[in-house]
Amino acid sequence: MTATEEGSALSEPTSEEACDRLAGAIERGALATLFGECTVAYDGRAASELGPGKRHVMCKPDGTVLVHTDEGQKPINWQPPGSDQSVRIEDGRLVLHSQRSNPDEELVVRFTNIDQLAVFETGETSTSLSVTGTEAEMKQRILEEPELIEPGFRPLATERTTPAGAVDIFGEDGKGRVVILELKRRRVGPDAVGQLNRYVEALERDLHAGVEIRGVLVAPSITDRVRRLLATNGLEFVALAP
Amino acid sequence: MTATEEGSALSEPTSEEACDRLAGAIERGALATLFGECTVAYDGRAASELGPGKRHVMCKPDGTVLVHTDEGQKPINWQPPGSDQSVRIEDGRLVLHSQRSNPDEELVVRFTNIDQLAVFETGETSTSLSVTGTEAEMKQRILEEPELIEPGFRPLATERTTPAGAVDIFGEDGKGRVVILELKRRRVGPDAVGQLNRYVEALERDLHAGVEIRGVLVAPSITDRVRRLLATNGLEFVALAP
DNA sequence: GCCTAGGTCCCGTCG
DNA sequence: CGACGGGGCCTAGGC
Structure with a gap:
């Protein structure tokens, strides 16, 4: 039985037909998909084995x-951008091999049956995605309306670096005390407290002379544990949604 | 021009043909893919607009x-598992609408041209993925060979809870001092220090009476900044790869 | 359902 | 390049 071709799709191709087509598509820089019964082996940052089953593979x-x-x-297995693909026939079956370096990783997909191989031309990769509702927008709003944090707050710098990393917004309050803001666009967990605490402690050490530094977590909401963690660390919370 | 059908793929279908086929596939619980020129709008946790271009859509x-x-x-746009899909024709064009709640989110894909619509039967979803090289394996190894950490180390509990969260491994050293291990399967950044520090401080408060608690970060390697952060916080590092 | 932390996280940005 | 932190993170496991 020979494969039937329609557009750029092969239905039930032989391993050889699929191999040629797939290799050509990869060579040409086209987008190729396969659907069929296969096993998958991965080795790299971790290692995994996936037994036979029907899967959709995109190159x-x-x-x-x-x-x-x-x-x-999420894909059950994958290889990141920049990997090198090669296809071959082994025991009459199509094998897709993908490799990359730094870190060294390889992915091997062995097909026992190919339901369909399709090749698509994507053409120019022009139009871009515009997103709203980000942490960057929160930052912008606060810089424009510092009183959203509290009356008298004055932002002095963004991304100010400390020995522990960069602070989202660095400023001072109405009494001239240093204030550090850590912004989160969504309800936050304990990790954000650790982050804020690191910055505050690093700055206290850096500015030394026992300067009091206020650390403020800015987010739509916080969990109970975070509220307690903030309290025991002498940190504050300001509710603000993106 | 009418669509040509081959296997379960339609090449250059009309909007109506694609609409029927796609709706049927979704209804039947099949996996469907479309490739063609489309725009994408998303609104939910954030919001985004994507102008016209050729994309691959999988339902x-x-x-x-x-x-x-x-x-x-990563997909440029998506909708998570559990979303509800519906398809319709608008101005003669196929529109895929996806919605979910908690949080409320919707995704709208408007096709101006459909190169291909394919429907796949996935059948039983049996075989599972086995992974090695995980943090869980690191934990197991340490429990079996505690001397990997240091001579005299004795694990007493895993996932022991503190007011700040659960500790990976809780134990004591040869001198009877409490030791907390935080495991990371890869080279770690500053966040892990914050995590370990939170646990140590929480336990010190919890056990009170000025007990000295050793906090040990266990990972393949650490960055320079992490080395300094550990030092200033009186924490330790043990090199161990998964 | 929420909370917590891991992940072959991916991804952009900046040194 | 590595490092660092955000993300519509996703996903699994507890409670």
Whole structure:
């Protein structure tokens, strides 16, 4: 039985047909997808084995490989952009091999059956995504309306560096005390307290002379544990949604 | 011009053909993919607009929707598992609408041209993924060979809870001092120090009576800044790869 | 359902 | 390049 071609899709191709087509697509910088029964092996930062099953495999022109099952938002296996793909026939079966370095990682997809191979031309990669509702927008709003934090607050710098890292917003309050703001666009967990605390302690050490530094977490809301953690560390919270 | 059908793929279908097929596939719990020129609008936790361009859209039976461009490992837009999809024709064009609640989010994909619509049967979702090289394995190794940390170290509990959260491994050293281990499977940044520090301080407060508690970060390697942060906080580092 | 932390996180940005 | 922190993070595990 020979494969039928329609547009740029092959239905039930032989391993050889699929191999040629896939290799050509990768070479040309096209986007290729396969659907069929396969096993997947990964070795790199971790290692994994995936037994036989029907999966959807996507090879992007930028070197990305994604293996999706019928569920989950994340691919069950993948290879990052910049990986090198090669295809070959082993024991009459199509094998897709992907490799990259730094870190060294490889992904091997072995097909026992190919339901479909499709090749797509993506053309120019022009239009861009515009997003709103980010932490950067929160920052902008606070810089324009510092009283959102409290009356008398004056921002002096953003991304000010400390030995522990960069502070989102650095400023002073109405009494001239140093104030550090850590911004979070969503309800925060304990990690943000650790972050804020690191900055405050680093700045206290850096400015020495027992300067009192106020650390303020700015977020839509916080969990109970975070409230307690803030209290025991002498830190504050200001509710502000992006 | 009418669509040509091959296997379960339609090449250059009309909007109506695509609409029927896609709706049927979603209804049946099949996996469907579309490739074509489209715009994408998202509104929910954030908001975004994506202008016209060729993209690959995948609808999974679990309610996931993924919109991929020709580059990047992550979809440029998506909807998480559990979302509800509906398709309709608007001004003669196919529109895929996806909605979910908690949080309320919607994704709208408007096609101006459909190169291909494919429907795949995934069948039983049996075989599972086995992974090695995880943090859990690190933990197991340390429990079996505590001397990997240091001679005399004795693990007493895993996931022991503190007011600041659960500690990876809780134990004591040869001199009977409490030791807290924070495990990381890869080279760590400053966040891990904040985490370990939170646990140590919380336990010191909890056990009170000025007990000295050793906090040890266990990871393959650390950055310079982390080394300094550990030092200033009186914490330690043990090199161990997963 | 919320909270917490891991992840082959990915990703952009800046040194 | 590495390092650092955000993300519509996603996902698994507790409670």
